[in-house]
Amino acid sequence: MTESMNKDSMRDLNQKLMLQFLFNRPGTSRIEIANHLKLNKSTISSLYNTLFEQGYIIELGHGMSSETGGRRPILIKFNRNYGYTINFELGHHHLRMMVNWLNGEKITFESIPVIDEPIESIVELMKNRIRKTLIPTASHGLLGISIAVNGIVSNNVILDSPFIDMHNIDLVAELAEFAVPIRLENEANLSAIAARDYLQQSAAYNLIALDIHNGIGAGLIINGYLYRGRNGEAGEIGRSILYPDPHSQEFSPIETRFSEDAIISKLGTIKQRPQFDRTDFTQLYRSDDPDAHQLTHEFINAIAFILFNIQQSISPDKIYLQSRIISEIPSLMSLLLERHQSLSNLHPADILLSPMVETSPLYGGASLITHQILGLENYQLNLNI
16 A cells, blocks of 8 residues: 555656656657656656646657667647636736736736726626636636735735725635636735746746835745745835834834835825826926926835845845836836945845836736646746746
8 A cells, every 4th residue: 555655656746747847848858858857768658648648748740860860759848728827916006917828928918997996896807807718729728817916915815905995805706606726816926936937947046026016015035935924924025114203203114105106196296186197207207307306216215225125134146126117217227226236335136127017926826826737836837928
């Protein structure tokens, strides 16, 4: 009995390793897999037959024979058309939705305004979009759903949602009709997963994704793994307490003054324009409006301090910055790096503007749900944009 269990466990492990290798290569062969995993041909053939029957493998044709001759190998790759995932970001102003192949590639993306919409209406909108999504070439259809949340999430439950009143709605129960795995996760955490699996593609890596939008949050990858902390509360940088005056007993979270929403709202108040958004802000900045420039200077200064404190506390290899304002005004990135470097003589971490500012939580959700579908939660997968 024990020997049988050991054989089953070893076969399961080898199958996961073969699936991981297959997933991470644009094309390979059975002999290459055997050499990489150090398994004999009969074991590889057995695993190959199982994965092929399950639909994870497609054959590309024959490759070149080796220098010593012999049979030409059959080239194979992971079948991205096995199925698709649907990934949402539940934002304060927009519901963003991306449909992805199982290998992470984007199929479609849309951003739907939901300003002042109650959560009940947003959930119905999500359901309708899911029902209308049909990908005929996906052999197994919809495989999973992820939802990025601006708030604290633990064990697939939203514990705190500061920007959207959830009215005690259980999103997992609401979407249960689709009969697929559903994952909820913090937005910044998913941005960090996206950076790890789409940009770095390295398991042993320490990085941070700093999201600056409605609030300020950090997703932490430590030694290749997402660090959530107790009850999913790690990385809530924006809730750090700011003492504006050392003689005052008043305090406030940093994000109430220096998130993007905070500075946009402040400029709108100064200009007495209630319907004021990021486009209005950037237009005023480009037209050299003094108030816009002053607030932007304060914003860049504050983010430089936050980056400095993160580096001193965690010392990551890379920090990916998620800021739409900085993305739309590229010169701000240079100002930010100059200010950050002026704070320390130590070798700074690489600070990069994320190339997925608008979509990283969606890509991160695609990665999270793909890992679960394939049963490879603790395996490094290199996904494709």
